[in-house]
Amino acid sequence: MALKNENVLPLLGYCYEGQKEVVFNNGKYIAADIFQSLLCYEYLPEGTLQRNLFEVPKKMDWETRFKIIKGVCKGLLFLHSIPIVHMDLKPENIWLDNYMRPKIAEFGLSRIFGQEQTWMNSQNIVGSYGYIAPEYLYRGEISTMSDIYSLGLLIVETSTGEKNCPGNEPSAVKFIKNVRDNWTEERIASEYPSLDPDCLKQIKACINIGLECVEISRRKRPSIEKIMDTLNRLSQVDSNNVLSLQPQRINFPIGPKRLTSSSLYLINNRDDRIAFRLETKFPRRYLTKLPLCGVVPPKCTYILTMIMRQQKKSPPSNSDDGLILQSSIAHHEDLDSVDPASVAMFLDTAGDEVQEAKVEVACEPLVETISNDQIIDGPNYREVLSVDVHPTEPWILTSNKRGHVCIWNYQTQAEVNSIEVTRESVYSAKFIEREGWFVVGGDDGCIYVYNYNTMKEVYMIEEAHDDCIMCLVVNPTHSFLLSASDDHKIKLWDWANEWQCTRTFEGHDDTVTQVMFNPRHSESFASASLDHTVKIWNIHSETCNITWDEHPDGVLSVHYHPRYFQQSLICGSSDGDAKIWDLETDSCVDTLEGHEKGISALCWHPELRALVTGSLDGTVRILSWMCHSNTYRLENIIGLNLGAVNALGYLKGLTRIVVGCDQGMALMEINVI
Incomplete structure (x- = not known):
């Protein structure tokens, strides 16, 4: 099972290491192959939470501790939504990356529940002394509340800096009693003398959350949803400052x-x-x-x-x-x-x-630091109209209003290649990684295909459309390319069949602004248009399956994104609102408001499970999915001050996004913890 969450450590690979060994058996020497299995995980240079809390001489500041607590809870919220019970939450099993973001690791003892199942009974008690919930320790009962008990101890340890040392005792009764008796407001103030009153309130509240989690009766413990809600409110503690x-x-x-x-x-x-x-x-x-x-x-x-x-x-x-x-x-x-x-x-x-x-x-001399936010300036990166991120190389493909297409390496922070495709605007450029190509849609209605290693033209489709090509999209499994145009048409091209146009989709009454293949059903795609409608199509039929026309203004952008076990379609409109459509019920289930101008770009960040919206008002909004309330929560607004936002993309495996704007391109760190 792939656990796709920023606070859950992913398994990146599984391999075997083999070696020869000669053994003596029944009077004979036998050559045997000895195999050892290896699990490959993400590299996390800061080590475990255990190490950083209790072994490193430098004391962690409260801001970092609070960030870790929230991150662990967010990861557990994800696991319990599946539902998976971890069964071994403790500081040794929380790993930290180079930005001190926590990752839940070690799933050897974990249990997965059925959809209707809330608890199970086990005869074999396993786990770490001092972190085992009493109902599991004494009765073998397993539920999500087993993890809440362990989480409470972890929160208390992180907040106080005191270690839970049960010795030979399987329970943490002594540790819990010591915290209840001694960690008063006066003790907290003496341990954190440099913090302001608001942060001291956060510490006290986190200790109280931890102690609530370790109630003997599991029914008295808070759910992970309630814990996250409390922590989110603590992130914005009351202050005299506005x-x-x-x-x-x-x-x-x-x-x-x-x-x-x-x-x-x-x-x-x-x-x-x-x-x-x-x-x-x-x-x-x-x-x-x-x-x-x-x-x-x-x-x-x-x-x-x-x-x-x-x-x-x-x-x-x-x-x-x-x-x-x-x-x-x-x-x-x-x-x-x-x-x-x-x-x-x-x-x-x-x-x-x-x-x-x-x-x-x-203004001080440049020092070597890790910079997550970066503004990319220069003639080729102004008036950016599209961005696309290569799936395996650290490359970003951009196109602009002056007809230039460029490849930027975000690791070396240098341009790899650039080419002037046309003297007119290029609204869309996409990688076709399987072939080593990138494909470009021109304002002149032509489609250009280039080898991105040699920058040589591979193919050109003249007069592919009667007007400007607004969007191109590559099918994830077939040799198909979709093009959408100002001429109101969508066309399907098969590059394995000498770039023949195999189907034309007509039905929109105005410019088709964007198309996107369904990532779960690659023979289906959605289209957005200035005629106020969104349509769902199948590549085998020229007639659309579904038309949604509840948008009061033209639709500028469309994007598929998951909602845990469901899938939705989000559409950005010229009025600054975004509507979320349920694909199973064909109904609008939510409307996101806030942008002052049209939503020109949308992006789903799978590692962070965050929705990113970009607007012609020059801002980017980061919204996190709250599964317990079935809504989005606005986390951050980014004012780039680079003019209108025209394009968005996410960097795979990183918590960064790329933003294409009228006055430049930006790489931004986003954080929804």
């Missing part, structure tokens, strides 16, 4: 690049919207247009990407060149529109309700 600002100091490295960027996190700790304005006394230093105004939704983080022009020397240490953040609570009756002009006017008239905070800005 917005929490991280970091307090940002650095733009002095180096050879013409542009440098740095991210600023505005964290809304409240149930209200927060209006903000970011300004500086030196706006010419920044490519980002300042002042910058916006609104942070409730319980959400707004990430601002600040881009500075090349700095040849550091400013004087006493110079007042910091950024000033103004913020104020914005009730709907006070601010009904969130466009920048309305926000600026609201803040100008809010008077004493406006708070100010200063962000120190530094």
